[in-house]
Amino acid sequence: MSDLISTIDPSIAVDGKTGFDTSHIAEVKAWLVSQFEAVGKDVPDFEYTPRSVAHLHSLVTVSQAKTQAAGIVAADLRQKAVEYRSQAARIKEILENVGLAQENLSTNAVASVQVLAxxxxxxxIRDTEISSYLVAMGDISLRKTGVEEKRAKVQKESRVLLDYTRKAIARLTYLKRTLAHLEDDAANCEAQMVHWKTNLAIMLQKEQQYIQQYYNYKALLNRVGYTSDISHGVLVEMAEHREELEKKTKPILDTLRSYQDLPPDKALAALAIEEKRRQYTAAEKYLEDVLHSALATTE
Known part of the structure; x- marks a missing residue:
């Protein structure tokens, strides 16, 4: 009964008539009496409301429909049972007429027939024809082949998964070793990090110092009139031009330096020149004497 209630569409019970219907109440009462009498119980007292009557009437309709369907199925099964009994009696009569009654068969024959059945x-299969057995065996063979193919596929996938699992385990082991190594190196790395932090603080201080020096030098260059036109290329060109000027002025400077030994007065300069001439003449005479003495010694 609970199964029937669960199959009722709730909209049917909710949308029942708002007023009492005498025919529906009579059908509901008769159905309730039949159902409770079937289990040996009395119908419990309850209030018949439009909602409950509509719900119970829907339940009665479904129950009667299912009862009718069950009766049809039962009648069909009874008819088939009668036909099977009739066919069994006919087959038994035929077997008895040909001397193949069960009583006349040996124990082995009965066992063989039972095995065939x-x-x-x-x-x-419906009969014991060889063709039916062959068809059934072929179907089983095909299903066996399909199962074997599926089994081979599953085994292949299992091997692939096993290979992946082994690789994953190997990778996990490697990662664990790497993690342990990194944990061991953590202390050294922390010390190095402290050293780097100290150096970073020093570098930051140096940076501030260099920035301040940069601004100071920039202010100094602005004060002395430095412009962006004075670049490295310009300085190189000026240096090359200076070298060219030095090459041109060096002979003149050498000549001028030779005149620095002369007195500034003209008379004194003439006396100095005359003194140089006498020294030159004396040197020539000394050279001639040396040459004559050398020639005389040779002869």
Whole structure:
């Protein structure tokens, strides 16, 4: 009864008539009496409201429909049972007429027939013809082949998954070793980080110092009139021009330096020149004497 209630569409019960329907109440009461009498109980007292009557009437309709369907199925099964009994009696009569009654068969024959029947039931075939057995066996063979193919596929996938699992385990082991190594190096790295932090603080101080020096030098260059036109290329060109000027002025400077030994007065300069001439004449005479003495010694 609970199964029938669960199959009722709720909209049917909710949309029932708002007023009492005598025919519906009579059908509901008759159905309730029949159902409770079937289990040996009395119908419990309850209030018949439009909602409850509508719901119970819907339940009655579904129950009667299912009862009718069950009756049709039961009648069909009874008819089939009668037909099977009739066919069994006819087959038994035929077997008795040909001397193949069960009483006349040996124990081995009965066992063989029973085995054939069991195999037929197992193979889900209707008769014991060889063709039926062959078809059933072929179907089983095909299903076996399909199962073997699926099994081979599953085994292949299992091997692939096993290979992946082994690789994953190896990678996990490697990562664990790497993690342990990194944990061991953590202390050294922390000390190095402290050293780097100290150096970073010093570098920051140096940076501030260099920035301040940069601004100071920039202010100094602005004060002395430095412009962006004075670049490295310009300085190189000026240096090359200076070298060229030095090459041109060096002979003149050498000549001028030779005149620095002369007195500034003209008379004194003439006397100095005359003194140089006498020294030159004396040197020539001394050279001639040396040459004559050398020639005389040779002769």
């Amino acid at each position: 069991n195999v037929a039931n197992l193979l889900n």
